[in-house]
Amino acid sequence: MGQPVAYFEITSTAPEKIREFYSALFGWTTSDDPSMEGYAMVDTGAGDDAIPGGISPSQGPGDTGVKIYVRVDDLEGDLARAGDLGAATLLPPMELPGGYGRIAVVADPDGNPVGLWA
Template identity: 70%
Template sequence: MGRPVAYFEVVSDDPRRAQRFYGELFDWKVEEDPSMEGYAMVDTGAGDDAIGGGIGPSQGPGDTGVKFYVRVDDLDAALTRATELGGARIADPMDLPGDVGRIAVLADPDGNPVGLWS
């Protein structure tokens, strides 16, 4: 069985500008989470089956852009498999606030970032 896309993320050097842009362009509800230092959660308003997301600040040079997160059972196993297939580890597994899971980020063979979420 395939793995579902579970989340999207927009990372920007000017997160408030990006939050305003996407919110107004697509009529999304964008709410900043004070505990997450400029990060805002996105509700696309597309119904219960829609994929949610977030828009937040860059954490370092070269990490701006858009990425999607795929739901996996085992982050370490997925990262190992990605490297075997020609990808690379970008961010090791880390816990998300509020006990909503763990994430990690890999680069595909072309360098595109892909998030993993368990």
């Protein structure tokens, strides 16, 4: 069985502008996440089975864009396997605030960032 896409994230140098853009274009609503400065949770309005997301401020040059997070059972094992398959680790495993689990981020062989979420 495959691993599902569990979350999306849009990173921007102008997150307020991007929040307004997606709200106007798709009717999404956003709400500030008080545990993460400048981060907004996205509700696509597509119901309980929709993939949730977030909009975040850029943390450095070159980190803007859209990233998916894939649910994994073994964060360290899948991170190692990604490396064996040619990925580079961009963010080593870290705990998410609020008990939401742990994440890591890799760059696939083409350089696309992909989050792993356990």
